[in-house]
Amino acid sequence: MNTELLIAFLASTAGAATPLILASMGELVTERSGVLNLGLEGMMLVGAVTGFAVTLGTGSMTLGLLGAMAVGMAMALIFGFLVLTLQTNQVATGLALTLFGVGLSAFMGRGFVGQTIDPLPHLHFPVLSELPFVGPLLFRFDIMVYASVALVAVVGWMLARTRLGLLIRAVGESPDSAHAIGFPVIGLRYGTVLFGGAMAGLGGAYLSMALTPMWVEGMTAGRGWIALAQVVFATWKPRGVLVGAYLFGGVTVLQFHGQGMGLAVPSEFLSMLPYLATIVVLVIICRNPQTILLNKPMSLGQNFRAD
Template sequence: MDLLLPVVVATIGAGTAIAFAALGELVTEKSGVLNLGVEGMMLVGAIAAFAAASSSGNLWIGVVAGVLAGMVLSLLFAFLTLTLMANQVACGLALSIFGVGLSAYAGLSYVNIVLPTQPVWALPGLAALPVIGPLFFQHQPLVYLSWMLFAAVWWFLYRSRAGLKLRSVGESPSSAHALGLPVNRVRYLATLFGGAMAGLGGAFLAVMYTPMWVEGMTAGRGWIALSLVVFATWRPGRILLGAYLFGGITVAQLFAQSRGVAIPSQLLSMLPYLATVVVLVVISSNALRIRLNTPASLGLSFRPAS
C-alpha cells in the first residue's frame, strides 16, 4: 500500500492534462468539427500560462492566460474552417505545427525559470479518511476542477437542451439548420471550448504539474488526447478513465526507471505511445462501434443553403 498510494496519486496528476484536452476535443467533435491542433494549443497555453505566472507571481493569472491563449488559437481555426470553409484536417495540422514553433520561440527567455510549487488542497474532513483520503482528496486544485468539468459536460451533453442541440448539429447540420438552429454559432462555441480546455491542460502542465518551461513539454499529450476521444467512443466517462490509463503507463515507466529495472529507458519511455497505438488498433478493429458512435458530420464543412 505504501508503494501503491503514490503511484495512484501520481497517475491522477499525470492524466489530468490529457483529460482536460480530451474533454475539450470531445465537445468540439460532438459538434461535427475535427480540430487536430490540440498539441499546438496545449503548448501555446503552456507558455502563455508560464509567462504570465512568472511575470505576475500569481499562478492563477497564468492559468487564465493559458485558457485565453488556447481560445485565441481555436478562434483562428474556427474562422478558417467554419467561415472560410478551409479543410479541417489541413488547418488542424497547420495549427499544431504553428503552436509548436510559436511556443518554442516565445519560451526562449523562460528556460531556466522555476515557479513555486502549488500546494495540494486537502479537503477538510475527507482528506483524513484512510486510503480514500490520500487517493482522492489531497490533490492540486485543477485536479478537482477536472472532475467537476467532466460531470458538467456529461450533464450538458445528455441532460440539457443545449447539449441536445450540439449533438444534433454534429449528427446532421442540414437538419439542424432546417429546424432553425444556428449551426456555425454552435460550432464556434464548441471549438472555443475545446481551445480553452487544451489551453487549460497546457497551463496545468506548466504552472502546477511541472512548474517550469521546457520546449515541447507536452511530449505528444495533445495527440494522445485526440486518440483518447476515439478510444472512449465519444463518451465523457470513458475519456476520464482513459486519461488515467495513459497517465498510469507514464508513471509506471518512471517508477520502473527509478527502481533500476533492467530495461533500457528509451523502451520504457515508448510505453505510453505504444499503448496509444495498440488501443487504437483494438478499437478500430470494431468498425461497427466506431460507425455508431462517431458524429455523422465530423470533419465536414457546412454552408447554409441560400
C-alpha cells in the same frame, strides 16, 4: 510493491491524467458538433508557455490559468475562422495549427527557459486528508485534479440532459437538417471550437504550472495527440475519456516509477509505453467498425456552408 510506492504511483497517475482529461473533454465537445481539430498539441504548448509566463510575471496562478485559456481560445478562433468561415480543410488546418503552435510557443518561451515557479498548491481537507491510504489518494490533490473530474460529469450531463447538448449532437449528426429547422449551426460550432481551445490551453498550463512547474520547449511531448486518440478510445463518451486518461496517465507514470518498482526494463522502452499503448488501444477498437460508428458524429470533419 510496498504501500508507499503504490500510493505515489496512483497519486502521480491522477496528476498525469489531468491535462489529458482537460484537452480531451474540450476536443470531445468540439467533435460532437462535427468539427475535427487536430491542433491540440499546438494549443496546449501555447497554453503552457502563456500560463507559466503570466504566473511568473504576476505571481497569480489564477491569472496564469485564465491567460492560458484565453490564448487557447485565440488559437481556436483562428482555426474556427479558417474552417468555419473560409471553409478550409479541417485536417490540414488542424495540422497547420499544431505546427504554428509549436513554433510560436518556442519563440514566446525563449526568455523563460531555466526559470521555475511554485506549483499549484495541494488542497487540505481537515481529517479527510489525514486518513491512512485514502487520504493521499483522494484528498491531497490540487484543485485542477478535482476540476477535471467535475468537468467530465458536467459535460456528460450537458450533452445528455440539456437543450444545448441536444443542439450540439444534432448539429454533429446532420448540420443540414439542424440548419433547416433554424438552429445556428456555424455559431454553435464556433462556440464548441472556442471551448475546445480553452480546455486545451488549460491542459497545457497544468503541465507548466503543476506537473513540472517550469517551461521546457516541446514539454507536451505528444500529449495533444494522445488526447485526440482518447476521444476515439472513449467512442465520444465523456466517461470513456476519464477511464482512458487514467489508463494512459498510469502508463506514462510507469516510466518514472518502473525502476523503483524493480522492473528490469530499459528506460527507452518505458518511455515508449504511452505511445505504444495508444496505438494498441486504437488498433483494438478500430477492428470493429461498429464500435467506432456507434457514437461517432456523422458529419465529423465535414464543412458546412449556410446558404
